[in-house]
Amino acid sequence: MESTPSNAFYAKALQKSFSRIFDDSSKKRHSFLIPVLPSLPPKIDTSFVQSHTLTPSPYFKDEYVTLDGKTVAIKGTEVTCKEGFRYPRSVQVLGRETCYNDNFDSYQLILVSCPLVGEIRNTPYSITSLKTKDRLAIARRRITDHKKFIASHLDSKCVPLYTGALQLFIEHFRQNYVIVKGFVDDAAKKCNEKCKSALEKVFRERNIDRAYYLELLVATECLVLFSLHGKIFKGICTLHTEEDTMLAAFTHKFRNENPKTELGVRKDLKFTPDRAVARLQELNSRGCAHPLAKLCCLYDTQEAISSGIEGGEVLAADDMLPLFAYVIVLSGDQSWYSNLEYLRHFSPESKALSAIDAGKLGYQLASYQAAVDLLRGLAADQKKAADLPPPEQQPSPSSPASGHERTSTTSDTEQQRRSSIRQGGSSARSRALRRMQRRQMEMRKKDQAKKSARGSHRYALADVDKALREIGISRRKPERKPKECEEGRGSLIQALMASKGAVLAGKNTAR
Numbered sequence: 001m002e003s004t005p006s007n008a009f010y011a012k013a014l015q016k017s018f019s020r021i022f023d024d025s026s027k028k029r030h031s032f033l034i035p036v037l038p039s040l041p042p043k044i045d046t047s048f049v050q051s052h053t054l055t056p057s058p059y060f061k062d063e064y065v066t067l068d069g070k071t072v073a074i075k076g077t078e079v080t081c082k083e084g085f086r087y088p089r090s091v092q093v094l095g096r097e098t099c100y101n102d103n104f105d106s107y108q109l110i111l112v113s114c115p116l117v118g119e120i121r122n123t124p125y126s127i128t129s130l131k132t133k134d135r136l137a138i139a140r141r142r143i144t145d146h147k148k149f150i151a152s153h154l155d156s157k158c159v160p161l162y163t164g165a166l167q168l169f170i171e172h173f174r175q176n177y178v179i180v181k182g183f184v185d186d187a188a189k190k191c192n193e194k195c196k197s198a199l200e201k202v203f204r205e206r207n208i209d210r211a212y213y214l215e216l217l218v219a220t221e222c223l224v225l226f227s228l229h230g231k232i233f234k235g236i237c238t239l240h241t242e243e244d245t246m247l248a249a250f251t252h253k254f255r256n257e258n259p260k261t262e263l264g265v266r267k268d269l270k271f272t273p274d275r276a277v278a279r280l281q282e283l284n285s286r287g288c289a290h291p292l293a294k295l296c297c298l299y300d301t302q303e304a305i306s307s308g309i310e311g312g313e314v315l316a317a318d319d320m321l322p323l324f325a326y327v328i329v330l331s332g333d334q335s336w337y338s339n340l341e342y343l344r345h346f347s348p349e350s351k352a353l354s355a356i357d358a359g360k361l362g363y364q365l366a367s368y369q370a371a372v373d374l375l376r377g378l379a380a381d382q383k384k385a386a387d388l389p390p391p392e393q394q395p396s397p398s399s400p401a402s403g404h405e406r407t408s409t410t411s412d413t414e415q416q417r418r419s420s421i422r423q424g425g426s427s428a429r430s431r432a433l434r435r436m437q438r439r440q441m442e443m444r445k446k447d448q449a450k451k452s453a454r455g456s457h458r459y460a461l462a463d464v465d466k467a468l469r470e471i472g473i474s475r476r477k478p479e480r481k482p483k484e485c486e487e488g489r490g491s492l493i494q495a496l497m498a499s500k501g502a503v504l505a506g507k508n509t510a511r
Contacts, residue, residue: 014032014049017044018046018049021046021049021050021053021067023101025053025067025107026099026101026105026107027101027103027105028055029105029106029107030053030054030055030107031053031054031055031064031107031108031109031110032052032053032054032107032108032109032110033052033053033054033079033110033112033116034052034109034110034111034112035052035111035112035113035114035115036094036111036112036113036114039113039114039115039120040115041115041118041120047068047117047307048115048117048118049067050066050067050068051066051067051068051070051116051117052066052115052116053066053067054066054072055067057071062074062075063082066084068084069084070082070083070084070085070116071083071084072116074093074110076093077092077093078090078091078092078093079091079092079093079110079112079116081116085116085117089114089116091112091113091114091115091116092112092113093110093111093112094111094112094113095110095111096108096109096110096111097109097111136296136299136357136358136360136361138215138218138356138357138358139292139295139296139353139356139357139358139361140296141219141222142287143222143223143226143290146219146222146223147223149215149216149219150162150216150219150220150223153216154202158202161201161202162198162199162201162202165194165197165198165201166194166195166198166220166223166224169194169198169224170224170227170228173190173191173228173231174228174231177190177231178235179231179232179235179236179238179239180239181239184236184239184341184345185345187232187345188345188346191221191224191225191228191346192221192349194224195217195220195221195224196217198220199213199216199217199220210355211355214351214352214355214356215355215356217352218292218348218352218353218355218356221290221292221348222290222292222293225290225291225346226289226290229289229290232342232346233338233342236338236341236342237335237338239338239341240337240338240341243337243338243376244333244335244336244337244338246376246379246383247333247336247337247372247375247376247379248333250375250378250379250382251328251329251332251333251375252332252333254329254378255329255330259326259329259330260322260326262378263322263325263326263329263374263378264322265319265322265323265326266319269309269313269319269323270309270310270311271305271308271309271310271323271326272308272310273305273308273326273327273330274308275304275307275308276301276302276304276305276308276327277327277330277331279297279300279301279304280297280298280301280327280328280331280334281331281332281334282297283297283298283331283334283339284334284335284339291342291343291346291347291348292347292348292358292361294339294342294343295343295347295358295361295364295365296361298361298364298365298367298368299360299361299364301324301327302320302324302364302367305320305323305324305327306320317367320367321367321370321371321374322374324367324368324370324371325371325374325375328371328372328375329375336372336375337372337376340368340369340372343365343368344365344369347361347362347365350362
């Protein structure tokens with residue numbers, strides 16, 4: 001095997017920091033993948049070591065199963081990730097060494113060009129040997145990568161026309177535009193239309209593929225919004241200072257209480273939030289200065305939440321929402337509501353996201369919005385409870401009130417209390433259900449009040465009619481009986497016939 005510092009470094013780290021895994025695996029003659037030193041991530045944890053410790057597959061030759069249940073294949077000088085990896089890779093085998101434990105049982109150390117999981121910091125080997133299949137590879141491009149991509153697909157004559165049009169728009173926007181509440185969407189449409197017009201000028205005489213055009217459009221929007229981030233995002237933060245301040249105060253206070261229980265996190269979930277919190281705290285960093293980068297940050301946060309669950313349980317949406325809100329509470333003040341408004345208005349269209357294989361980022365925005373709305377609802381409830389008068393100033397049950405009102409109030413309170421107990425206390429889901437039930441109860445009370453008002457009006461009119469009839473005056477005409485109606489009808493017909501006969505007799509006399 002190649003005598004490299006990475007071999008000795010990682011082997012010593014296994015023996016000292018992860019001695020239990022190393023001793024058990026070496027006794028069972030497992031194989032260890034040893035990434036070269038420059039490619040190792042800043043932090044090596046138990047999950048990383050388990051993903052690089054291999055046991056032979058009982059079913060297929062040349063296949064191995066890691067200690068955390070993933071599947072890899074080793075053929076010749078290549079290690080290929082097959083199942084269980086979020087971002088499958090193919091890495092080079094640089095060498096092998098056979099070692100022996102205290103019982104003289106052999107096990108193998110396999111030196112590879114980079115890790116199978118986690119971040120790749122650097123590698124002295126050609127990056128072309130790494131076949132990374134990250135579906136968000138295009139969305140994760142840096143601004144310099146977007147510039148190189150656009151420049152590589154434009155003619156040298158078209159580059160000044162393209163960059164000149166965008167630079168003119170950016171300078172005009174900075175000097176003349178003001179972010180006003182209610183017109184943020186207009187600014188977003190203006191940016192999108194300008195990016196489209198710049199591309200149309202360049203590709204006016206060329207027929208390009210739709211997906212290719214959308215990828216260029218996403219790259220152009222990233223460049224423009226990155227240049228205007230200070231202007232746009234600062235303006236949105238100014239518009240929503242009140243909402244951000246309320247959320248910041250609530251999360252700061254809520255962090256010192258028991259947020260897991262209040263948010264409805266399942267008690268049987270063992271969750272380590274450190275990685276998710278660290279990633280979410282980068283939401284306002286320089287690397288997240290345009291909407292696509294912020295969406296990728298939210299996606300990585302949700303992935304870190306999933307990987308932070310002990311036991312590898314796959315989370316449902318009902319479990320992910322309170323955990324996402326919990327990570328937001330732990331991450332401090334990051335202008336949560338302003339970020340939500342910024343992403344709602346300036347994120348790429350769904351068609352463009354699908355064209356770059358990033359359609360899943362739309363779901364991340366919906367999850368983030370649900371988590372922020374959950375925290376805002378809790379903050380509003382807390383503020384409403386704080387504005388209520390203390391118990392000694394509230395009216396006592398013995399205050400003057402009708403028996404019907406006291407009974408109704410007592411029954412409503414009892415129903416709410418039983419509902420709270422039945423729905424599991426103060427979890428996020430039960431809070432939402434209770435708010436819905438309160439609205440329904442208020443609507444029912446309003447309907448009953450309207451019906452009773454209509455009924456009392458009808459009864460009042462009946463009493464007036466009765467009183468008028470007693471004194472010989474009727475407000476309404478009395479109804480005729482059928483026989484009287486027939487007699488009246490007959491007398492009317494006889495009168496008409498008599499008048500007709502008189503008219504005819506007069507005409508005959510005149511003749």
